[in-house]
Amino acid sequence: MNSKYQRGMKVIPTGERKCLWMEAGVVSYKLCTNQYQCSICDYDRAMSNRVMKERKIAEESVDIITPKKEINVWVEEFRHLPADQRKCRYMLMGEVPYKICPNSFRCGECSFDQMMQDRKQPAFDYSVKNYEKVAGVYMYDELQYFRNHTWLQLERNGKYRIGIDDFARRIIGKIDGIELSAVGKNLDFEEYCLTIHHEYGDLELFSPVKGIVDSINQEMLDNVNLIIDEPYQGGWLMTIDPISVTKSNKNLLKGDEAKAWMIEETNLLSKTLYGELGVTLADGATISAEISKNISSEKWKELVRKHLFVR
Amino acid sequence: MTDRIITIIPIGEIDSSILDFISWSIEETFRITTARLPNHNLSSEIPPPLYGNRYNSTSILQHLSEKISVNALRLLAITELDLYSPIFSTLYGEAQLNGKCALVSLHRLRQEYYNLPPDQTIFLSRFHKVVIHEIAHTFGLIHCIDKNCIMYPSSNVIDIDEKSPLFCPSCNPKLLSNI
Numbered sequence: 001m002n003s004k005y006q007r008g009m010k011v012i013p014t015g016e017r018k019c020l021w022m023e024a025g026v027v028s029y030k031l032c033t034n035q036y037q038c039s040i041c042d043y044d045r046a047m048s049n050r051v052m053k054e055r056k057i058a059e060e061s062v063d064i065i066t067p068k069k070e071i072n073v074w075v076e077e078f079r080h081l082p083a084d085q086r087k088c089r090y091m092l093m094g095e096v097p098y099k100i101c102p103n104s105f106r107c108g109e110c111s112f113d114q115m116m117q118d119r120k121q122p123a124f125d126y127s128v129k130n131y132e133k134v135a136g137v138y139m140y141d142e143l144q145y146f147r148n149h150t151w152l153q154l155e156r157n158g159k160y161r162i163g164i165d166d167f168a169r170r171i172i173g174k175i176d177g178i179e180l181s182a183v184g185k186n187l188d189f190e191e192y193c194l195t196i197h198h199e200y201g202d203l204e205l206f207s208p209v210k211g212i213v214d215s216i217n218q219e220m221l222d223n224v225n226l227i228i229d230e231p232y233q234g235g236w237l238m239t240i241d242p243i244s245v246t247k248s249n250k251n252l253l254k255g256d257e258a259k260a261w262m263i264e265e266t267n268l269l270s271k272t273l274y275g276e277l278g279v280t281l282a283d284g285a286t287i288s289a290e291i292s293k294n295i296s297s298e299k300w301k302e303l304v305r306k307h308l309f310v311r
Numbered sequence: 312m313t314d315r316i317i318t319i320i321p322i323g324e325i326d327s328s329i330l331d332f333i334s335w336s337i338e339e340t341f342r343i344t345t346a347r348l349p350n351h352n353l354s355s356e357i358p359p360p361l362y363g364n365r366y367n368s369t370s371i372l373q374h375l376s377e378k379i380s381v382n383a384l385r386l387l388a389i390t391e392l393d394l395y396s397p398i399f400s401t402l403y404g405e406a407q408l409n410g411k412c413a414l415v416s417l418h419r420l421r422q423e424y425y426n427l428p429p430d431q432t433i434f435l436s437r438f439h440k441v442v443i444h445e446i447a448h449t450f451g452l453i454h455c456i457d458k459n460c461i462m463y464p465s466s467n468v469i470d471i472d473e474k475s476p477l478f479c480p481s482c483n484p485k486l487l488s489n490i
């Protein structure tokens with residue numbers, strides 16, 4: 001048995017999964033936080049860079065020149081594992097009971113992977129329940145928030161589901177119609193992907209993820225005010241097959257960082273809505289969904305520009 | 312000339328023991344003397360209530376700042392009325408940032424409102440925190456991200472109960488330099 005693999009045996013908490021670097025025995029303990037989507041994983045990138053750097057130093061010291069190439073070191077390590085330990089990622093994720101990887105973990109070339117990816121979209125996980133109200137805005141612990149008030153959630157199939165957050169829907173108020181980027185569209189960082197028609201004018205929101213539009217919420221298209229009524233559930237917008245999220249990490253917030261940002265956003269909201277009394281700060285249970293009714297269209301446009309980065 | 316006084320104005324009937332308590336609270340916290348005006352009835356002077364008997368808090372603040380002239384540093388209005396504002400559908404309080412007027416509603420601060428047995432200690436603790444928080448807005452403090460700080464924006468009475476009655480190390484110096 002591979003000795004490195006033995007050393008790596010540690011307890012994995014229920015519901016958690018080993019990182020492939022751990023599975024391959026390169027590191028002794030690391031859990032996967034990205035649903036085995038290594039292409040978007042910072043840890044994978046850092047580890048690959050580190051190993052390549054070490055290898056380069058070793059090669060230079062013996063004067064062997066090899067062409068530089070992008071590789072995943074765990075892929076190589078996997079090849080050295082005994083056959084019965086080269087578990088398919090769908091086995092690691094618990095989606096199939098037993099499957100050995102026939103492909104040295106080159107999932108992009110694997111027909112089984114393609115079949116698994118082509119399965120019907122899983123229904124949205126309505127079990128997200130750990131919500132909290134922050135300065136009168138509902139926020140879910142499980143979601144990541146982009147600074148333009150879109151949320152994203154990494155699904156079990158490695159796709160990102162995106163929508164608008166509770167703050168955005170309260171500012172927007174009511175939607176007359178929408179246009180969305182089509183399935184298959186390749187979205188760049190911060191590329192506009194949603195147009196909302198509103199009585200005060202159209203507004204365009206950009207995608208928090210770089211990737212390919214994988215699916216669109218058909219039910220929402222039939223009833224666009226689901227975006228307003230259930231922004232975190234039935235009103236989700238689309239799923240995106242991610243190419244990368246890392247470039248925009250500083251704009252991507254989770255947990256306490258996201259909550260602190262939301263408080264700052266509500267401070268900014270009060271400041272933007274100054275009136276004859278100057279700025280007033282209010283303390284209450286829930287931000288009103290009727291803000292747009294109480295302000296001029298000019299003021300509303302200022303709000304959506306400042307908070308939703310719309311064009 | 313403005314006197315260095317925080318004037319309290321009850322809007323409608325307010326129990327005098329509650330007003331005595333809050334005068335003491337304010338004086339202890341800000342080291343500023345308080346004064347009290349007689350009960351003020353304004354139901355005919357502000358827009359009628361909406362959303363099931365909730366009054367527009369911003370209109371009441373507007374009324375206070377225009378109609379009540381007192382030589383005081385700050386004017387704190389206390390009411391039993393239920394409130395809303397253009398931003399919040401229900402309110403505990405609202406205040407002018409760096410301004411003169413603050414408003415606090417007692418309506419949603421009592422245990423009875425949530426069908427729980429009355430508890431005067433819990434009620435007074437909430438009342439104290441909301442009043443000090445609103446007055447601190449008039450001294451330039453905005454909402455703080457520290458959940459324990461009195462300037463944390465409470466979305467429900469549990470948030471109010473969980474935060475401390477004190478200013479955090481970031482808010483405290485700002486308050487001291489502004490009062």
Ligand SMILES: [Zn+2]
Nearest residue numbers: 281282283464
């Ligand atoms: Zn406040």
Ligand SMILES: [Zn+2]
Nearest residue numbers: 455460479482
């Ligand atoms: Zn603070």
